[in-house]
Amino acid sequence: MKISIINGSPKPGKSTTELMIEYLIPFISDNRVSVYHINRTNWDKIQFAEIGSCDVLIFAFPLYVDSIPAHMLSFLIELEKQKHLFRKKMIYCIINNGFYEGQQNHIALDQMKNWCSAMGLTWGQGIGIGAGEMLPFCKDIPLGHGPNKNIGRAFKELAYNINALDGGKDLFISPNWSRFLWKLQASFSFFYPQAKRNGLKKKDLFKQIHDEYF
Numbered sequence: 001m002k003i004s005i006i007n008g009s010p011k012p013g014k015s016t017t018e019l020m021i022e023y024l025i026p027f028i029s030d031n032r033v034s035v036y037h038i039n040r041t042n043w044d045k046i047q048f049a050e051i052g053s054c055d056v057l058i059f060a061f062p063l064y065v066d067s068i069p070a071h072m073l074s075f076l077i078e079l080e081k082q083k084h085l086f087r088k089k090m091i092y093c094i095i096n097n098g099f100y101e102g103q104q105n106h107i108a109l110d111q112m113k114n115w116c117s118a119m120g121l122t123w124g125q126g127i128g129i130g131a132g133e134m135l136p137f138c139k140d141i142p143l144g145h146g147p148n149k150n151i152g153r154a155f156k157e158l159a160y161n162i163n164a165l166d167g168g169k170d171l172f173i174s175p176n177w178s179r180f181l182w183k184l185q186a187s188f189s190f191f192y193p194q195a196k197r198n199g200l201k202k203k204d205l206f207k208q209i210h211d212e213y214f
């Protein structure tokens, strides 16, 4: 079976999306798997035809503003223009988000389901994974263990359904880690240093629109 995976993270380097794809591939390696990074690829008809010839299409991307990121949306619109190439495919989706709760991805999964039905494709299953920025720090912990326990279970179920060309209930998960600790760690080792690198102070992160404009 031919499987195409679309990496929809805009990050040029390593991303959580890329890690999620790396986690999935060993479970589906009996198939012919190709990965396309939408930001690193020049799209032309040949590549659309290549993707169009697969049996399974998997979208993996980050959540932006509770939704599908704009560049990913443009890509989906491009695919719609080539609708005739995309018949009889099963669609699966892996979305990761920054907040702790994987449930945050439910709207984006619904958007993907709507796109699927507009394209006349079959929805397989989706997973929404929370605390995305933490996951690369756990990449050396085997799936199914410690903080990666839930993620391992979810990927196993997703891969089982992909291999069987079957559908499944959407899964929303967070790492097996205390939310309180995650918040502290994310703030001090990720968000505050990131803000500093971008010329912002800690208090700037808590600004709300009405502070600026009213």
Ligand SMILES: Cc1cc2nc3c(=O)[nH]c(=O)nc-3n(C[C@H](O)[C@H](O)[C@H](O)COP(=O)(O)O)c2cc1C
Binding pocket: 009, 010, 011, 014, 015, 016, 017, 018, 061, 062, 063, 064, 065, 066, 067, 096, 097, 098, 099, 100, 104, 131, 132, 133
């Ligand atoms: C513009 C932008 C909007 C975002 N919106 C959300 C959001 O609404 N909810 C959320 O939980 N995370 C949000 N995030 C965080 C990303 O989903 C998170 O950092 C994700 O792990 C990045 O994945 P990647 O490394 O695969 O690109 C947003 C990030 C950016 C840059």
